[in-house]
Amino acid sequence: MRSVVNxxxxxxxxxxxxxxxxxxxxxxVVSVLSxxxxxxxxxxxxxxxxxxxxxxxxxxxxxxxxxxALWGLSSLYQVLAxxxxxxxxxxxxxSVTSGVVFRQTxxxxxxxxxxxxxSRGPLERLFGLATLKLFSAGxxxxxxxxxxxxxxxxxxxxxxxxxNKALDDE
Amino acid sequence: MSDxxxxxxxxxxxxxxxxxxxxxxxxxxIPLIAASLVAVVSFDSLPLPHVAIMLLLLxxxxxxxxxxxxxxxxxxxxxxxxxGIFSRERIExxxxxIQNINIKQPIYYRPFNLVIxxxxxxxxxxxxxxxxxxxYGDAERIKETILHxxxxxxxxxxxxxxxxxxxxxxxxxxxxxxxxxxIVLHGFTNNRAWLLLAVVAPxxxxxxxxxxxxxxxxxxxxxxxxxxxxxxxxxxxxxxxLIALFAIFSTISxxxxxxxxxxxxxYFDCDTYIRKSGLFNRYEIRVQKRRVQTVQWAxxxxxxLFARANVLLEPFAVNGNESRRYFMQKIMVPSLTYREAKxxxxxxxxxxxxxxxxxxxxxxxxxxxxxxxSALPLACLAAVWMRGNWYLGFIVGVGVVLVCALLIFxxxxxxxxxxxxxxxxxxxxxxxxxxxxxxxxKAQQLSFIQSVFQRRRALADLKLVTASRTVVLxxxxxxxxxxxxxxxxxxxxxxxxxxx
Numbered sequence: 103m104r105s106v107v108n109x110x111x112x113x114x115x116x117x118x119x120x121x122x123x124x125x126x127x128x129x130x131v132v133s134v135l136s137x138x139x140x141x142x143x144x145x146x147x148x149x150x151x152x153x154x155x156x157x158x159x160x161x162x163x164x165x166x167x168x169x170x171a172l173w174g175l176s177s178l179y180q181v182l183a184x185x186x187x188x189x190x191x192x193x194x195x196x197s198v199t200s201g202v203v204f205r206q207t208x209x210x211x212x213x214x215x216x217x218x219x220x221s222r223g224p225l226e227r228l229f230g231l232a233t234l235k236l237f238s239a240g241x242x243x244x245x246x247x248x249x250x251x252x253x254x255x256x257x258x259x260x261x262x263x264x265x266n267k268a269l270d271d272e
Numbered sequence: 273m274s275d276x277x278x279x280x281x282x283x284x285x286x287x288x289x290x291x292x293x294x295x296x297x298x299x300x301x302i303p304l305i306a307a308s309l310v311a312v313v314s315f316d317s318l319p320l321p322h323v324a325i326m327l328l329l330l331x332x333x334x335x336x337x338x339x340x341x342x343x344x345x346x347x348x349x350x351x352x353x354x355x356g357i358f359s360r361e362r363i364e365x366x367x368x369x370i371q372n373i374n375i376k377q378p379i380y381y382r383p384f385n386l387v388i389x390x391x392x393x394x395x396x397x398x399x400x401x402x403x404x405x406x407x408y409g410d411a412e413r414i415k416e417t418i419l420h421x422x423x424x425x426x427x428x429x430x431x432x433x434x435x436x437x438x439x440x441x442x443x444x445x446x447x448x449x450x451x452x453x454x455i456v457l458h459g460f461t462n463n464r465a466w467l468l469l470a471v472v473a474p475x476x477x478x479x480x481x482x483x484x485x486x487x488x489x490x491x492x493x494x495x496x497x498x499x500x501x502x503x504x505x506x507x508x509x510x511x512x513x514l515i516a517l518f519a520i521f522s523t524i525s526x527x528x529x530x531x532x533x534x535x536x537x538x539y540f541d542c543d544t545y546i547r548k549s550g551l552f553n554r555y556e557i558r559v560q561k562r563r564v565q566t567v568q569w570a571x572x573x574x575x576x577l578f579a580r581a582n583v584l585l586e587p588f589a590v591n592g593n594e595s596r597r598y599f600m601q602k603i604m605v606p607s608l609t610y611r612e613a614k615x616x617x618x619x620x621x622x623x624x625x626x627x628x629x630x631x632x633x634x635x636x637x638x639x640x641x642x643x644x645x646s647a648l649p650l651a652c653l654a655a656v657w658m659r660g661n662w663y664l665g666f667i668v669g670v671g672v673v674l675v676c677a678l679l680i681f682x683x684x685x686x687x688x689x690x691x692x693x694x695x696x697x698x699x700x701x702x703x704x705x706x707x708x709x710x711x712x713x714k715a716q717q718l719s720f721i722q723s724v725f726q727r728r729r730a731l732a733d734l735k736l737v738t739a740s741r742t743v744v745l746x747x748x749x750x751x752x753x754x755x756x757x758x759x760x761x762x763x764x765x766x767x768x769x770x771x772x
Contacts, residue, residue: 115761117720117754194765206721209757211764214716214771239588239771240716240737 115195117207122188122199128229129250130184134177136225141173189248191259193266196236198248210246214238218263220256232256236263279343279354282404288380289388289404290342291335298331344403346414349421351391353401365391365401367418372400372558375411379552387411391418419542447545448605448616450536458606459529461574462582465521529606538605540619545585547603557601563587563772565714565740567620569613573703581613582606585620588739588772621709624695631688631699634747635731639677639684647676689745691756694763696736698743708743710736712763714771720757722750736760739771 152160182202189198197209217237226232234248234256251259282289298305337357345352351365374390381387389411392400406414450458498506534551540561547557568584575581585603605616614626655669679702688699699707719735721744726732732750734757736743745753 115765116758117761195761204721204723205727206719208717208719209761210717211715211761213765238716238737239739240742241739244717244737244742246717 115192117197117209120190120192120197120207122190122197124185124188125248125250126231126252126255128231128252129187130181132225132229132231132250133180133184137176137180138173141176145169187250191262196234196246196248196259196263198246208246210236210238212263212266214240215263218260220260222253234259277345279345281343282339283386283406285381285384285386285405286403287335287339289378289402290338291331292378292380294334294338295331298327344401351401355401363401367421370418371560371563373415373418374556374558375408375415376556377550377554381405382552389414445540446537447540447619448536448538448608448612450533450606452530452534454607455529455533455536456526457578457580458533458582459526460522461572461578461580461607462529463521463525463574465524465528533606536606538603545603547605557603559585559587559601559603561620562770564620565738565771566711566743567617567709569617569705569707569709571701571704571706575607576704578607579610580607581610583608583613583616586740617709621695621711624692624709629690629692629697631690631697634684634687634689634745635729635749636684637726637729637731638687638747639680641725642680643673643677647673647680650676687746689748696743696745696756696760698745708741710738710743712760713767713769714738715760715764716771718757718760720753726750 149165152165179202183200186202186205187198187200189196194213195209195211197207199205199207215236216239219235219237220232221235222232230253231249232251232253234251236246236248238244238246248256248259334357338355341357341360342353342355344354349367351363351367353363353365355361355363370391372390372392376388376390377386378388385408386405387408388402388404389406390400390402403411403414501509531551532555533549536549537547539546539548543562544558544560545564547555549555564585564587566586568586570582570584571580583605585605587602605613608616617626618624651669651672654672655665658665658668682702683700686699686701686705688697690697690699694712696710696712697707698710699705715736716739717737719733719737721733721735722731726747727750730750731747732753734745734748734753736745745756748756
């Protein structure tokens with residue numbers, strides 16, 4: 103790689119040394135709630151469908167036990183995912199570590215940012231949270247999302263990024 | 273430079289261009305139009321001459337309307353354009369923002385030696401304009417004006433290498449020239465004509481019917497004849513048919529290659545690659561050197577037989593977000609000998625020693641994981657598909673596993689990762705191969721990915737996102753992946769070099 107001359111050794115970014123922090127606790131509630139809502143919509147639709155097409159009695163008891171178990175599992179997964187979701191803002195990059203089976207740390211250097219955005223869905227608004235979206239020229243598929251930030255913290259990070267870096271804009 | 277403030281129309285010959293544009297749009301829709309027509313009335317009762325006249329009229333009228341609605345002003349430092357028949361649109365195109373200038377000569381302008389000048393900015397979609405029916409001299413003059421203006425503009429883009437006197441450092445340097453033989457070879461080894469099969473497939477059944485009818489009329493009993501032959505002559509027949517099919521598709525592919533790449537020339541001028549080619553329609557593609565994000569060495573399995581390689585210079589080509597879109601055409605340099613390909617890559621990548629690259633195998637655990645997570649489920653599915661016939665299911669399952677194992681093993685053999693001063697390389701493929709060269713400071717985003725299974729063996733994937741493509745280096749030692757990530761990150765964050 104390029105030589106390390108003219109560069110302070112302690113300045114060099116090291117992924118191992120990233121001190122990341124967990125996102126806001128309220129984000130757990132938001133993610134469990136949104137999964138539950140999606141689950142409720144899907145299962146009620148499915149139940150109506152089942153009720154309409156089946157000629158014999160549906161074993162409702164077993165169906166509901168199964169559904170409850172599935173719901174419990176996916177909620178448990180959300181808890182696990184929340185505990186494993188961390189982010190870090192450093193002088194020159196933002197990184198997010200996530201995933202239960204496939205753990206991945208995505209690092210977005212600020213010098214390559216095109217555009218920064220705060221987005222707030224209805225549930226997030228209810229709980230005073232925001233998602234920070236970072237766009238690079240790597241494409242929309244590779245925009246980095248930092249979810250579950252308290253609004254004022256998200257605003258501060260956004261301001262920090264905009265201050266620190268006149269965005270890579272011609 | 274006259275600052276003419278009146279709105280101008282293009283020269284009258286541009287009418288043909290607009291008609292051609294609408295016509296080609298119409299041609300693209302023909303399957304759809306034909307289908308809907310056939311759906312409404314039966315094909316036989318269709319008054320074909322009437323339909324043809326109607327369509328022709330439509331083309332002429334809409335061409336005329338587009339022609340009349342397009343007007344422009346060339347000012348000292350920008351183009352102003354008004355266009356649109358129903359929804360009017362005003363476009364302002366400052367010369368400084370123009371990323372791409374290309375000059376095309378469609379076949380219908382050949383006799384008059386007229387050209388089409390295409391201008392577009394990389395920043396925004398739908399803001400590209402084309403001015404048709406210019407004389408070649410006029411087009412060149414406009415191009416020079418734009419380039420000249422950019423060269424002396426105070427907001428000159430960083431990294432543009434123009435010598436202090438304003439003179440370009442190198443003038444019209446011919447890098448690559450391809451002979452007809454090279455192009456034919458390229459058409460032969462990079463056969464894309466098979467894609468045609470997908471288009472033709474729906475019509476095959478009808479063709480078969482007609483063939484059968486024709487044979488019936490000739491009183492030839494095909495089935496009877498086939499039944500009378502022995503296995504040897506049948507297999508010979510099948511082989512001959514296959515070879516004939518292969519020859520047909522190769523010919524189509526070669527003709528296609530000649531159409532688009534005849535007279536291929538790659539120039540380098542003012543820090544810009546210029547590709548010129550084409551048999552009937554001449555194309556010109558320009559890409560500035562510093563816009564190139566990744567370089568690709570691509571070989572199909574047939575290319576490896578002929579010891580040839582294609583080199584692709586890939587500028588940014590991604591959708592940013594709604595407001596911004598980047599797209600530039602890649603420059604493909606076909607069928608280079610290894611020596612030429614190496615020279616071209618080293619020309620683009622300063623300080624690179626292509627011969628000295630050492631590709632390292634990825635960890636063999638890749639094979640096991642791919643077997644467990646993709647081959648086994650596939651084999652189970654195949655076995656279940658045999659529906660209760662356990663014996664057959666077992667045989668099929670084992671067969672699938674063996675074939676997958678072979679494929680995965682060959683793929684593993686091809687995978688290779690190399691690191692050089694300022695560049696990262698990934699080699700992949702089965703029998704053919706692709707080598708991606710990523711300049712580290714062009715990285716847009718980096719990911720360190722580790723599944724729980726990889727974590728146990730201290731392995732990891734490293735993902736490099738650039739503005740032209742995403743490259744994943746799989747199954748590296750976690751230690752190396754981490755070190756590489758740190759070094760790439762340092763290059764991106766501290767080198768201060770712009771990626772475009």
